[in-house]
Amino acid sequence: MDPLLTWILVGAVAALVVIAVVVVLVSRSSMRRLGASVDERWASLAATLESRQGVAAPLLAAAGEQQRRQAADAFAALERAATPGAKAEAEAEVQRVLRPLVQAAASQPVGSDAAEARTALAALDDDTQARRRDYNTSARELNARARRFPTSAWAGSVAAPREFFEVDQSGAVAEPPRIQF
Known part of the structure; x- marks a missing residue:
């Protein structure tokens, strides 16, 4: 075999190896960034959910003992x-x-603690829904990218598939709101 052809083949193989290494490193870095973004959005959603107790405190103050115990649980x-x-x-x-x-x-009359707590809970619910959508969108993107080749080869070691945050709303539908005039 001609030495020039040998060097060309060695150079081509080396170039392919370098390209493969770059693709792997870029993909791993991208998965790590995306995983960190999903974790950050999860932490934000969890903090929003846990802040609900402080917002609901005025409502719980007027509740009966059994309702306060259920809420605490x-x-x-x-x-x-x-x-x-x-x-x-x-x-x-x-x-x-x-x-x-x-x-x-x-x-309750407007301006009372209970009415303000109700308004604050409604705003917190809106914020929670927005954060839930952000988290689920990021988790969906991470899961989709983890299934694609070549990322699927090492995705488990970089960022595990994430489960979605979906609240079952069947309880909300089971009991329709009561309207009193």
Whole structure:
């Protein structure tokens, strides 16, 4: 074999190896950044969910002992939950416990602590939904990128697939709102 042809083949193989290494490094870096972004959005969503207890305090102050105990248990479960699925179940329970208190606050005069807490909870719900959408969008992107080649070869070691945060709204539909005139 001609030495010039040998050097050309060695150079081509070396160039392919360099290109492969660059692709791997760029993909790993991209997955790490995306994983960090998902983790950051999860932390933001979790903090928003856990701030609900402080916002609901005026409603709980006027509640009965049993409702306060149920709310305390629901908030404790929300704080203990670490995964998106567990947090979603705990959040659904918190919403179920707070629903009667929020409905009762609707009859309070404007400017009362209960009415302001109801307004603050509505704003917090909007913020929670926005953060939930951000987290789920990032998790979906991370999961999709982790399934694509060549990232799928090492995605498990860089960023594990993330589960979505989806609150079951069947309880909200099971009991329609009561309208009183």
